[in-house]
Amino acid sequence: MIKTETPALSPSDYKGPAAIYVHWPFCLKKCPYCDFNSHVRDEVSHQRWRAALVREIDTFASHYPGLEASSIFFGGGTPSLMEPETVSAVIERVRHHWGKDDIEITLEANPSSVEAARFRAYADAGVNRISVGxxxxxxDVLKFLGRLHSAEEALKALKVAQDNFCRVSFDLIYARPQQSLEDWHAELTEALSFGTSHLSLYQLTIEEGTAFYHQFHRGKFTLPDEDEAAALFDLTTELTTNAGLPPYETSNHAAPGQASRHNLSYWRGDYYVGIGPGAHGRIPAHRYGAAYAHAQVKRPEDWLTRVEAFGHGTLELEHIGAHDRMVEAVMMGLRLTDGIETLALEQRFGGKLSDIINKEAQADLVRSGHLVADPARLMLSPKGRPLLNFILGKLVA
Structure with a gap:
């Protein structure tokens, strides 16, 4: 790992697609389950932040002029707290440097009435896909999760989103304390009735450093056990598939052609650039198949002053060789329902899949019905998908 007081990026003449992630780190309140780089501040200088985001894009573009933006994703934090002028300025700058006609542009939004009123302005700025949290x-569950909105406000915001965007997704958290199969069946059935083309459905996990982590380990609440969680996962797959939104990734479900292009870039091991505090990226290196992993300064104020001083907020830069990139691609690619195309993976990174897979574990997992392996593809079976992390630990040498 390279740590420098005066950061330096490594230029590349790579020409090709890359996803662009833009992190807005501010929230009105920190949710108790959230371990993302999000912060509550009484005041934010939007003009100063707008200038810094644009400047960082300019700096990356000067080092990687050959990138073509396949997607832009505004994540956070709460990006729907951004002024529409900032969103517009970022989109314009990405298009100026790396633009092409067909860019998927997603913004994550919280469903408070104030933020929902901004949806039309975001659409006018160029956002063409919205993801509502x-x-x-x-x-009662929203209160437990520390959310500031009510179910009624959420549904009003969803209606506004559907009135302004052709592509709408929203998130739900399940496998919650004391949640029964009947409860989840009713809630997910209602969610599917709204007719969005994409749903992100996450099982509640306890992340170290969060408020829930401390509450959980003090016995304030319990979560479903492994068998109950697996049953909830299976029910999720059944209901979404029957509704025409089958899973294409462990937690994501979409109608045909409506999968998130941006997130597919991560899961397929493509290049991506992280803009903003705490953002990460995989940017092109000169060697075939290799990349530089870059990580931005996390604290918002430190990132801001660093960009104003140096042009970008990258604090750490690590070279990742083709072999390690291939390992990453396998671990991410097995999240996808379609799994990994073996030949395409090997051609891309110049190695053999068999060199990074535990052959004995693979044979055992195939025999047990958790894994499907043939010369063309490696993928988890429906039986194996709920056990993704366990299987990865066994499979990847």
């Missing part, structure tokens, strides 16, 4: 349709 509803999380639950039950007010």
């Amino acid at each position: 509803i999380q639950s349709l039950d007010n």
Whole structure:
């Protein structure tokens, strides 16, 4: 790992697609389950932040002029707290340097009434896909999750989103304390009735450093056990598939052609650039198949002053060789329902899949019905998908 007081990026003459992630680190309140780089501030200088985001894009573009933006994703934090002028300025600058006609541009939004009123301005700025953080349709659950909106506000925001964007997704969290199969069946059935083309459905996990982590380990609440969680996962797959939104990734479900292009870039091991505090990226290196992993300064104020001083907020830069990139691609690619195309992976990174797979574990997992392996493809079976992390630990040498 390279750590420098005066950061330096490594230029590349790579020409090709890359996803662009833009991180807005501010929230009105920190949710108790959230371990993302998000912060609550009384005041934010939007003009100063707008200038810094644009400047960082300019700096990356000067080192990587051959990139073609396949997607832009505004994540956070709460990006729907951004002024529409900032969103517009970022999109314009990405298009100026790396633009092409067909760019998927997603913005994550919280469903408060104030933020929903901005949806039309975001659409005018160029956003063409919105992801609404509803999380639950039950007010008691929303209170437990620390959300500031009610179920009624969430549904109003969803209606505004559908009126302004052709592509709408929303998130729900399940496998919650004391949640039964009947409860989840009713809630997910209602969610599917709204007719969005994409759903992100996440099982509640306890992340170290969060408020829930401390509450959980003090016995304040419990989560479903492995068998109950697996049953909830299976029910999720059944209901979404029957509704025409089958899973294309462990937690993501979409109608045909409506999968998130941006997130597919991560899961397929493509290049991506991280803009903003705490953002990460995989940017092109000169050697075939290799990349530089870059990580941005996390604290918002430190990132801001660093960009104003140096032009970008990258603090750490690590060279990742083709072999390690291939390992990453396998671990991410097995999240996808379609798995990994073996030949394409090997041609891309110049190695053999068999060199990074535990052959004995693979044979055992195939025999047990958790894995499907043939010369063309490696993928988890429906039986194996709920056990992704366990299987990765066994499979990847």
